[in-house]
Amino acid sequence: MYEALSACRLCPRECGANRNAGETGFCGATDKIKIARAAPHMWEEPCISGKNGSGTVFFSHCTLKCVYCQNYQLSTENKGYEITEDELCEIFLNLQKQGVHNINLVTPTHYVPQIITALKSAKEQGLIIPIVYNTSGWEKAETLKMLEGLIDIYMPDMKYFTNKRAEKYSSVRGYFQIASKAVEEMTCQTGKCEFDKNGIMQKGVIVRHLMLPGMMSETKKIMEYLYKTYGNSIYVSLMSQYTPMPQVERFPEINRRLNMTQYDMMVEYCADLGMENVYIQDGESASESFIPPFET
Ligand code: SF4
Structure with missing residues (x-):
């Protein structure tokens, strides 16, 4: 049905x-x-969930499969159920009817061609709320270009600065170079961040960084890079919600929660750099209750 799926090169793998x-x-x-x-x-x-919630669609499977994945039931155990493009279009329209602030495509990379079909059809049928592309950051600029004009908000992770960590925890090389090129493409597509009168984001980029235990140097390098490259023109979300899942037992150095003193130090570090648009989390965010139940 789709040419790009005949010899799939949608992601950097x-x-x-x-x-x-x-x-x-x-x-x-x-x-x-x-x-x-x-x-x-x-x-x-807050600028994504607002008062009414974000209309999230969690896609099964993943192109990265980090060992500490918080959604491992989807990424690694591949839980989920199959739907058609028409049904996906219907889901988008139903979420809009429920009053959500946006459609939030979570881990969508491997389904880009099908999502484009569903989005175009939904837009023809009245879908007007912003579309959020919520990704691990392991993205090819060429694949992102296929989405130009359809996505309003990009929400990529920037997970690692060094290859050592990227290889160990996500079995990839060159993660930082690839993710930084992806963010460049995303900022080109969305332009300046915009919000409505209630503070809900309408377009722009939010780069997320989930702090892992004992890796402050990675966090520092990533924050320095983001500020040096984008100043305060994008938003950054510094996340403390890391929860050690059962599958990280074989990585004892990350089989624990984040030290909140170190997290607070990184928050201060961002402020000292001059970063003004940083979302931060409190300690209570580190809970499995933030991981929603998935249907199979
Ligand atoms: S999307 Fe899946 S099949 Fe396609 S290149 Fe990436 S990992 Fe391979």
Whole structure:
């Protein structure tokens, strides 16, 4: 059905799997869309969740599969159920009817062609709320260009600065270089950040960084890079909600919660750099209760 899925190179893994013929690559996704949850979600940044929630669609499978994944049921266990493009379009329209502030596509990379079809159809049928592309940051600029004009808000992670960490926890090389090119493409597409009168983001980029235990040097380098490159023209979300999942037992150095004193030091570090647009979390955010239940 889709040319790009015949020798899939949608993400930087570039497996070349013929997904149209039923093959799967690293992510494990076929040509059928699979999702695990579609519902209003209150636990995003305030400018995304607002009062009514963000209309999140959690896609199954993942192109990165970090060892500490907070959504490992989807990324690694591949939980979820298959839907068609028409059903995805229907989901978008139903979420809008429920009054959510936006449609939030969570881990969408491996389904970009199908999402484009569903979004175009939904927009023709009256979808007008902003579309959020919520990603691990492991993205090819070429794939992002396919989305130009359809996405209003990009919410990429920037997880690692060093290859050592990226290889160990996400089995990728060159993560930082690839994620920084992706953020560059995202900022080009969205331009200046804009908010409505209630403070809900309408367009722009929010870069998320989940602090991992014992890795302050990674956080510092990433914050320095973001400020030096973008000043205060983008938003940054410094996240403290890291929860050690059962599968990290074999990585004892991250099999613990984040030290909140170190988190507070990083918040101060951002302020000292001159960063003004940083979302921060309190200690209570580090809880499994922030991980929603998924349908299978
Ligand atoms: S999207 Fe999946 S199949 Fe395609 S290149 Fe990436 S990991 Fe491979």
